[in-house]
Amino acid sequence: MSFLDKLLEGVEVEWKTLGEVCDFQNGFAFQSSLFKESGLPIVRITNINGSNVELKDVKYFDATDYRSGNPLNYYIEHGDVLIAMSGATTGKIGYYNLDEKAYLNQRVGKFIPNKEILNNRFLYHFLLTKSEFLYVLAGGGAQPNLSSNSLKEKLLVPIPCPDNPKKSLEIQQKIVGILDKFTELTAELTAELTARKQQYSYYREQLFSFDENEVKHLPMDNESIGEFQRGKRFVKTDLIAEGVPVIHYGEMYTHYGTWAEKTISFVSEELVKSKNLRVAQNGEVVIVAAGETIEDIGKGTAWLGDEGVVIHDACFSYKTKLNPKFVAYFTRTKQFHDQIKKHISSGKISAINAKGLGKAIIPVPSPEEQARIVSILDKFDTLTTSISEGLPKEIELRQKQYEYYRDMLLTFDKKI
Template structure:
């Protein structure tokens, strides 16, 4: 017997639709068009929610509000169609959002309905013509189980405990990332008299990669880093790759490799802020690098250099050497002019050791907070699916 069976104790579950005229439990409506100009001209204290999922869907704040109280909203169009949010307070929504208002709060609990729709709504998204949609007419048809209110509240209590724990871990991760950023800046903030400062050109040398295209990438072969992966996959250090090229391609195109102890630095990107990020390559095997990357070899600790490329003082220095356009880029001459503090090897190792601890805590998917959050989210999804696994009975209109 499942936990849900134990909760129900033989009680039959009634089924209704979300918002059909005959048996709907809620009223549906839509938001309104609000341009960026409108948001800017009417800036205020009340949130406006749109189709995005970042920042809880908030795209700005205005002086007025269209809704007050407790509601559920959902995204009607685009990649996030079918995503639902539980809302409370005074707010507005844009035209790519829908609003759900429960008719009888003594029949169904908002949070219970939210948790149910977080599973069910995505199943009803229509993806034809390349633009996913979940419009009101389809949303209205979604079947809703209605167990006794006390059981709904108990399910909400259990699921809330999981989401609250995940929220606490996420808040801790955010705090640790701020702490990480602070210490990274401070640890490289030497006084001029404390250490020698040298240009990257003075203490090392750059080698630019050679061009290959994404269609050259394979699932196995010679380890390879494409410049785009520097933004999406690689961190401060790496000893293995997610992409490869053939040995034949390496030979025919005379592709260039970074060696163990080199720092791979990305030299092109869509924004100025992206450029210059470095990854220390720590494998005994060499790695092929793209022509939008440089390898940098020096006597400095490679992770010390990689961490430095993530500081504000590094990016402040390279900014004036970046050429901007559709794709922004920097050359080795610009990178070489960057001045870096050069403490003793022991001090470099101390700095690396401190920052490594923060890096593991904030980015590791095997032992840090991201791993803990991932496990808690999977645990939440498991219990959510278990607790909401109602037997679907045929609805009779």
């Protein structure tokens, strides 16, 4: 007998349309021209992340601006379950876990379960198993769009022991209790990761703060410590499955951290020779020099691979006598970015040249002190970014564990 069978204790499960067990409210058509910087918060589709509602990049409104309709009737309270109805986040579910009231924007929907039949949190966990169904229901493609009618008519919800509402809600609550333990653990780990990242950032800044009277400070292009060399152009269509290791500038934002020994992309030896592509050697730091925002520019990755790596023309290699990981960590400090941002040209693509990078002043402590700093920051880096042994790995494992039990506990036989 499965764990789910034990929970059900032999009772039947009836599948009902969402409309039979739950009402639904569409959002209010707030006008972007009336958005405020403060006031009552509006939840838009971009605030729904697939599990929760995040009040980031929030717009606000003043109810007195609206003479027709009453936006205050579209409130969201703690415990409400929302869904994105259109756009890139179509079908994503969000649980509103905040105490502050917020308000539904158009294209955001709110589920209103019949409390005598359906546990709100049970519905939430169930909806998380229906992402593919919701995507198909929305029409898929480039412009998916959900309607409240299609949700109410076509989404089927399992109701255990439908003839005994009290027992049904007890079973639903037992399932919720089990699944919530997993989500709570994931939330705790995520909160710890956030705290550790803040701690990491703080210590990184502190470890690169030296008294100028005690430790030498030099421009990064000072020939006694290093020199910059720009990469050469190749395009994504040049990339192949095997060959000479290569770092494309876009991968600096999506894949690489403070150091790397292997690449995820390659080019042919023939291309390297025919285009005379630039190769960074072991111990050099690859620094990205172009991006969509000023904040993106300047992050470095110490190359520690056994063979050279080809670098894109939107990157520089920094051949240095300093500890390469020391330099890479420095390029991720506020101290460094405050120095280079005035040399970054802004536009559709922001960029910096070698001269601008070279003007940044870097502290040059003894090799032993550089190694000590690297050792400390390596521990923080592993804890906060490693997908093999740090907190991100632990969070990933807990999320998979939650999804396993969620699917097991919410997969019922359909006897409609």
